[in-house]
Amino acid sequence: MKHIAILILALCTSATLVARDTVDHKHIRIDHYDLTQSEAGKQQVIFNVDLTLDEAFDLPSNQQINITPLLQDTDGAYALITDTCRMKEFAPITVYGRRRGIINQREGVSYAGTYRVEKRRDDAEQTFRYTGVADYEPWMDESKLVLLVSLYGCADCEKDDHYIPLTRLVKPFEPTRFIDFMMPVAPDVKRFELQGSAYLDFPVNRTELYPDYRRNPQELDKIRASIDSVRNERNAGITTITAITIHGYASPEGPYDNNIRLAKGRAQTLRDYVVRQYALEDVPFTVKSTPEDWAGLKRAVETGKYPQREEALAIIADTLLHPDRRNDRLARLDVYKTLLNDVYPALRHSDYTIYYTVRDFTTEEAVEIYRTRPWMLSQNEMYRVAQTMQPGTPEYNKLFLTAVSMFPADTTANLNAASVALQMRDLEQAARYLERAGDSPQADCNRAILLYLQGERGEAMHLFRHAAEAGSKQATQAIEDFDQRNARREE
Numbered sequence: 321m322k323h324i325a326i327l328i329l330a331l332c333t334s335a336t337l338v339a340r341d342t343v344d345h346k347h348i349r350i351d352h353y354d355l356t357q358s359e360a361g362k363q364q365v366i367f368n369v370d371l372t373l374d375e376a377f378d379l380p381s382n383q384q385i386n387i388t389p390l391l392q393d394t395d396g397a398y399a400l401i402t403d404t405c406r407m408k409e410f411a412p413i414t415v416y417g418r419r420r421g422i423i424n425q426r427e428g429v430s431y432a433g434t435y436r437v438e439k440r441r442d443d444a445e446q447t448f449r450y451t452g453v454a455d456y457e458p459w460m461d462e463s464k465l466v467l468l469v470s471l472y473g474c475a476d477c478e479k480d481d482h483y484i485p486l487t488r489l490v491k492p493f494e495p496t497r498f499i500d501f502m503m504p505v506a507p508d509v510k511r512f513e514l515q516g517s518a519y520l521d522f523p524v525n526r527t528e529l530y531p532d533y534r535r536n537p538q539e540l541d542k543i544r545a546s547i548d549s550v551r552n553e554r555n556a557g558i559t560t561i562t563a564i565t566i567h568g569y570a571s572p573e574g575p576y577d578n579n580i581r582l583a584k585g586r587a588q589t590l591r592d593y594v595v596r597q598y599a600l601e602d603v604p605f606t607v608k609s610t611p612e613d614w615a616g617l618k619r620a621v622e623t624g625k626y627p628q629r630e631e632a633l634a635i636i637a638d639t640l641l642h643p644d645r646r647n648d649r650l651a652r653l654d655v656y657k658t659l660l661n662d663v664y665p666a667l668r669h670s671d672y673t674i675y676y677t678v679r680d681f682t683t684e685e686a687v688e689i690y691r692t693r694p695w696m697l698s699q700n701e702m703y704r705v706a707q708t709m710q711p712g713t714p715e716y717n718k719l720f721l722t723a724v725s726m727f728p729a730d731t732t733a734n735l736n737a738a739s740v741a742l743q744m745r746d747l748e749q750a751a752r753y754l755e756r757a758g759d760s761p762q763a764d765c766n767r768a769i770l771l772y773l774q775g776e777r778g779e780a781m782h783l784f785r786h787a788a789e790a791g792s793k794q795a796t797q798a799i800e801d802f803d804q805r806n807a808r809r810e811e
Contacts, residue, residue, distance in 0.1 A: 343385065343471045343482035347377035351447070353486045355465045355809070363456040365391065365489060367465055372447045373415065379440045382423070383479070384416035386470045389452055391489070393463045406459050410452045411435040412470075423474060462808075463489045490805045495769040495780070498798035499739045500762040504699035504732045506680070511562075512695070514674040516546050519666065520590065525578070527585030529593055540593075543672060547598060550676050558696070563675040565606040566591050571667035572612040572650075573660065576643040583609035590670050612643055613667040620663045628655045683708065690719070699723055699733055712743055724753065731758030738766050747773055761792035768795065 351370040358364045369389065379385060391408040414437045416424065421439055423429075431437045436448060454460075467484040521534040531540055553559040568587025570579040587609045595601060618636050621629060635641075635649045650656050678696045681689055686701040687708055694702070702723045709716040717740040724730075724737035738753035750770055757763040764787035772780035781802065787795035 341471075342480045343469045344378045345469060345482045345484065347374045348372075348387075348469065348484065349374055350467075350484065350486065353465070355487050355489050357456060357460075357489065357492055365454045365456050365460055367391075367450075367452050369450045369452075369465075369467070369486065370447065371450070371467070372445055373440070374445050375443050377440075377446075379415065379417050381417040381419040382474050384414060384420045384424075384472050386412040386414050386468075386472070387448070388412040388468045388470065389450060390466050390468055391454065391460060391463050392466065393459050408454050408460070410450075410454075413448050413450065414438070415440050415446070420474070460489055461491065465489070487809045490808045493772075493802050493805055495772040495798060496742055496745075498765065498794040498801070499742050499769060500765040500792055500794040501703075501736050501739050502732050502760065502762045503703050504730075504736075506700035507698055510678045510680070510696075510698050512676055512678060514546055514550060514676070516542060516672055518543050518590075518670045518672065519668065520586070520670060522582075522586055522668075525582070527582060527589050529586070529589045531593075543590075543594065544597070546672070546674060547594070550674055551598065553678075553696070557679070559676045559678050561600070561603050561674060561676045563604045563606065564591075564594070564600070565608065565673045565675075566594075567608040567610065567671040567673075569610045569613040569616070569667060569669050569671070571664040572614060572617060572643060572647045573664060576611060579611040580609070583611050587670060590672075612647075613669075614643070614646075616667045617659075617663060620666070621659070624663075626655050626658065628653050632659070694722055695726060699727055699730065703736070716740070717744060729756070731756065731760070731763070734758075735760070735763050735766065738763075738770075742766060742769055742773070745773070761787045761790035761795065764790065765792040765795040765798070768798070 349372040351372055353367065353369045355365070355367040358366060367389065371387070373379075389410040391410075393406045411433055412435060414431060414434050416437075417440055435450060438446065438448075440446070465486045465488070467486065469482045469484065470478060471480040471482075473479050518539040520529065520536055520539050522529065523533070530536060550559050550561055566587050568583045568590070570583040570586075572579075584607075587607045591605050591607050595605070614636060618633065621632050621636065626632065632650060632653060632655060635646055635653075638646060641649070650659070681697065681701055683701075683704045686697055686705050689696055690702065690705045697705070702719060706716060706719050709719065720733075720736045720740045724733040727733040734753045734755075735757040738750045738757055741747075741750035741753060747770060750766070754763065754767055754770060757766070764783055768780045768783035768787060771777075771783060781799070784795045784798050784802075788799055
């Protein structure tokens with residue numbers, strides 16, 4: 321044991337003649353670093369550092385360095401830790417010289433709690449990659465990441481410390497803060513349509529309408545309910561019926577010329593019945609007719625599981641044949657009786673369309689109308705209702721999704737629906753809406769947000785700048801916020 325002590329003393333004594341007493345920091349190269357706060361889930365602070373001791377880094381044989389990452393909340397320059405400075409210390413990287421390694425081994429030095437331990441290789445680059453994770457605490461906002469490089473001589477005596485400043489923790493850029501909505505333009509007139517079909521029964525080869533005949537009471541009730549839904553609002557001064565169209569259809573059996581008479585006559589009879597019932601003499605009516613509903617027959621056969629389906633469809637599609645010849649050929653198929661019983665009755669129908677306008681509403685009226693009859697609102701009115709709600713709430717989001725269901729082809733409705741989808745982080749739905757959102761600066765701003773959330777951050781910032789140049793204020797603010805955060809990290 322005495323001999324070991326003498327050897328250690330001799331090593332330390334000889335080393336002091338040549339040992340360096342300061343950290344050789346000029347040859348410590350930082351190749352990469354980043355410091356972030358996790359954006360979702362468990363809140364953590366995460367950093368990565370790549371550092372290299374280059375070939376000229378001089379570490380005397382009897383010395384070692386500890387490279388310790390520190391997260392500290394000093395408000396001034398990078399400085400030593402004090403009682404007023406909160407700090408998180410991470411496990412060090414230890415690099416030792418050859419003789420120091422021998423001494424540590426003989427003394428049984430433990431490297432427990434060390435991130436990495438490595439012997440210094442003379443005249444060679446050594447690269448270390450460090451990833452650190454800590455649970456987030458509020459004091460870490462604006463904290464700084466530094467590397468503390470400590471030089472130790474023999475007998476574990478500390479010779480020098482050197483601080484390498486890296487970066488500051490700045491809260492992550494949150495693109496959804498800059499979601500762009502667009503106020504829809506108020507229409508000059510709010511025009512609406514209400515459509516329906518009635519399957520009325522008429523005596524064979526007759527055009528007279530008997531309200532109590534077979535299923536006519538139920539079918540006429542459907543027409544009355546449709547007209548009443550508009551007429552009642554009309555009586556309240558809200559709606560104005562501007563026109564009604566009735567389109568009558570007959571089925572293909574029987575002579576075509578007679579079906580022309582039946583389809584036209586039955587449509588006209590229904591028109592006369594509606595006018596008498598509702599005193600709508602001042603409303604323009606358009607009566608149309610289709611003698612035989614071959615299109616309806618085709619749809620029914622295509623969607624049904626009928627024998628001889630292909631043969632029937634080939635006959636139906638042969639428009640060069642006179643309708644009577646086509647029906648005669650169908651009648652030769654075994655499936656014809658089935659079609660005659662199951663399909664042909666539904667081909668005798670009267671389609672009706674009620675055209676009407678709705679007056680404009682104040683915001684207060686629109687709030688009430690939205691609760692019960694949202695279809696009477698224009699997009700502009702629905703947008704004004706949204707302004708009375710708390711953004712981001714379920715009822716706020718539902719309003720814009722209701723609007724896009726009412727106006728599915730409208731670019732503004734799709735843009736605003738994409739906005740709420742982005743707020744809900746439903747990226748798949750947001751992408752679908754943005755496909756139909758047009759080419760406005762607001763749409764490009766939201767597309768940039770989507771790209772950022774998808775991890776395409778370079779493309780996102782490029783599109784933000786394009787949207788800002790085109791006039792999106794939200795995109796301009798997003799760029800400013802992003803640049804300010806990056807500049808703060810470099811301070």
